[in-house]
Amino acid sequence: MSMDQKMDSGRRQLLVATSAVGGVAVVATAVPFVASLTPSERAKAAGAPVEADIGKLAPGEMMTVEWRGKPVWIVRRTPEMLASLEKTEPLVSDPASEKPMQPEYAQNKHRSINPEYLVAVGICTHLGCSPSDKFKVGAESGVGPDWPGGFLCPCHGSLFDLAGRVYRSMPAPDNLEIPPYKFLADTRILIGDDAKA
Numbered sequence: 001m002s003m004d005q006k007m008d009s010g011r012r013q014l015l016v017a018t019s020a021v022g023g024v025a026v027v028a029t030a031v032p033f034v035a036s037l038t039p040s041e042r043a044k045a046a047g048a049p050v051e052a053d054i055g056k057l058a059p060g061e062m063m064t065v066e067w068r069g070k071p072v073w074i075v076r077r078t079p080e081m082l083a084s085l086e087k088t089e090p091l092v093s094d095p096a097s098e099k100p101m102q103p104e105y106a107q108n109k110h111r112s113i114n115p116e117y118l119v120a121v122g123i124c125t126h127l128g129c130s131p132s133d134k135f136k137v138g139a140e141s142g143v144g145p146d147w148p149g150g151f152l153c154p155c156h157g158s159l160f161d162l163a164g165r166v167y168r169s170m171p172a173p174d175n176l177e178i179p180p181y182k183f184l185a186d187t188r189i190l191i192g193d194d195a196k197a
Contacts, residue, residue, distance in 0.1 A: 049192030051184065054117065062133055064122065067191045071122040071130060072179055074189065077115070081135075081162045084148040085109050088161035093168045094175055102178035103194055111163040111178055119181050119189065120164040126172040129155035135162075151176075 131151040151160040164176030180194035
C-alpha cells in the first residue's frame with residue numbers, strides 16, 4: 001500500500017468518524033426541539049373539556065366555570081326568566097340565533113339544549129369585556145324600569161337578554177358565544193365536548 005493510499009484511507013476514516021459525530025449532534029439537538037413543539041400537559045389540560053356539577057344550582061342562580069381560560073356561565077332559568085325571552089325577542093338583533101357562531105342545538109330562542117339551563121361564554125362580543133348579571137327586573141335592576149332581566153356589559157353598555165342574545169343597536173355585534181357542551185346526567189354538564197358517546 002502506497003503512502004497516498006494510506007492517507008486516503010486515514011482521511012476516509014476521519015471523514016466517516018466526523019460525519020458520525022456530526023449526525024449524533026444533529027439528532028441530540030433535534031430531539032429537544034421537536035419535543036418543544038408538542039403541547040405541554042398544562043396546555044393540553046387548558047383546552048380539555050370541563051365537567052360542571054349543576055345539582056346544587058337553584059332556579060334563578062348562576063355559576064361560573066373556567067374553560068380554555070374563559071368564564072362559562074351556567075344559568076338555571078326560572079319559568080319567569082324563560083317567559084321574558086318572548087318579550088325580548090322583537091328587541092334583539094339575532095332572535096333565532098341564525099349566525100353560525102353557536103352549535104346547531106343552540107339555534108333556538110332559549111339558545112340551549114335544555115331550556116332551563118343557559119350555558120354561555122361570559123365574554124362580550126364587542127371588545128372582550130365580562131358582562132355583569134342583571135337578573136333583577138324593572139327599576140330595581142339599575143338598568144331601567146322596563147328591564148326584563150339579563151346581562152349588562154359595563155364597559156360600553158351592551159345589553160343581552162337571559163338567552164345571551166344582544167339587543168339591537170348595541171356596540172356588541174353578536175350574541176354571547178355558546179360553547180360546545182352536553183349533559184352527562186341531569187346534574188352534570190361537560191363543557192368543551194358535544195360529541196355523541
